Structure formats: C-alpha cells, structure tokens
Amino acid sequence: MTFEQAWQRWRDEREAVLRSPEGFLAITGLHWLGVNPQRFAEVPGVWSTGPDGVVVELGEGESLEVCGTTLGGRFVFGAVDPYGVIASFEGGTVEVADRFGTPVLRPRHSDGPFLRNYTGTPTYAPDPAWQLSATFRAYESRRPISVGTVIEGRSSVIDAVGEIEFEAVGRPQRLIAFDGGDDELWLLFTDETSGVTTYAACRQLAVEAPIGDNAVLDFNRAANMPCAYTIHATCPLPPAANHIDVLVEAGEQAPPRPPPD
Structure with missing residues (x-):
C-alpha cells in the first residue's frame, strides 16, 4: 500500500466515525x-x-x-x-x-x-515530508497535569508520560505527551495555522508506540477534537508548552460548523 493509499484509508475510516449515528x-x-x-x-x-x-x-x-x-x-x-x-x-x-x-x-x-448538517472535513493534501522522526523522553513516572477545557471554568487532569522532541521546518520543538492507551502516545497541540486554517483550540495526534526512544509523528493524521464540531463536547486543551511555532500545514483543517437548526 502506498503512502497516499494508507492516508486515504485513514481518512475514510475517520469520516465513517464522524458520520456514525452513535458518534x-x-x-x-x-x-x-x-x-x-x-x-x-x-x-x-x-x-x-x-x-x-x-x-x-x-x-x-x-x-x-x-x-x-x-x-x-x-x-x-x-x-x-x-x-x-x-x-x-x-x-x-x-x-x-x-x-x-x-x-x-x-x-x-x-x-x-x-x-x-455535517458536510465533511477539509484537509491538507497528504505530504510525506510531514512524517517526522522524533525522540521520546519518558518520565520516570506519570505526571498528572491540570489543563484547561472548552467548558469555561472547568479544568481536567491528564497523565503526562514524557516529552517528544523533533524538528519542524528546521526549528526544534518539544511537546508534552499523554497516555493514548495501547502503548500509544497522545499529543494535543496548537501551531501557527491554529485559528487560521485549522481549528483554533487545538488538534490531536495519535503516535504509535515508540521503539526505544524513537518515534514517528505523522502530522498528515493530525485530527480535530470533538469540540471542533459540536457545542456538546468537553475537550481538554493543550498545555501552553504544546505550541509548535511553525505552520503545520498537514492533517485536518477547521470544519464548517453551521449553527444547529
């Protein structure tokens, strides 16, 4: 399967989840x-x-x-x-x-x-250049981190398991990584596209289990949080440190969200 075919399969599966009558x-x-x-x-x-x-x-x-x-x-x-x-x-x-x-x-x-009223989610075209090699620095033990949420006045506590270091467009980056289950890592982040072409609050990225300290970040699969689509979500927000200071022109863009009728 080619890179483009694998990405399209991910998009098809993602759209099926979004359109699910139980989603x-x-x-x-x-x-x-x-x-x-x-x-x-x-x-x-x-x-x-x-x-x-x-x-x-x-x-x-x-x-x-x-x-x-x-x-x-x-x-x-x-x-x-x-x-x-x-x-x-x-x-x-x-x-x-x-x-x-x-x-x-x-x-x-x-x-x-x-x-x-859902009409689909626009995306950037898949680009292998946004598959980035990274280094995972695991913490000795989990660190509960309090983060904001889209519900005003409410915060959430998420277990951080380490930090991810990588370069994007030649600039060094470091993000706090959370437990994504099944040995995966979960990243919440903003970047210089946030609020412009992508959803302002944040996007998320699932990262396959690192092999040793080595991880791969495929930003072509950066996805919107539920709060990008509905007012009935309670999404956590990324810690302030989880900002990528370049344009991450990959993955899902901000979806149209017409008011409910």
Missing part, C-alpha cells in the same frame, strides 16, 4: 445533573444525583436498556466514571458519565442537527 456528532445535549430531579426532552426519565450516585425514575411507558437488560421504574446507576455507561431507548442512546467530578447526560440521536 459525538449525534449528541443533542450536555446536561449536568444535580440533586434536584430533572427531566430532559431528548431522553426518557427524571434524573438526579446524590449519595447513591446517578438515579433515574422512569415513568409509565418509559424504559431504558443497559447491556441487554430492560430497565423500568427507579434505577440506580451509582457512581460513574469518565468512560460512562451507554443506555439505549427507542430512537436513541444516552451516555451517563462523569465530567470534572459532576455526572452528565449526553443523549445521541441519529437525526441530531450537528450530524444532519
């Missing part, structure tokens, strides 16, 4: 739960949180399904983590998860306005 573009709301029971238009039940964790009261004719079990009446989800629980109902699903220490609901509907 983040299908989210129709971001609801923060409190002690006072609340009903939301996009999901069955009356929801609250308290000493027992997340609780839903399902009324007559209402139900949810979790892991093949149909729920009715009062159900205690309990404490939830950032990965959350997915419950389904007729016409959609709802994510019950923790964000910044507060439980949230994020309903998903296949006809949600952000998904319905």
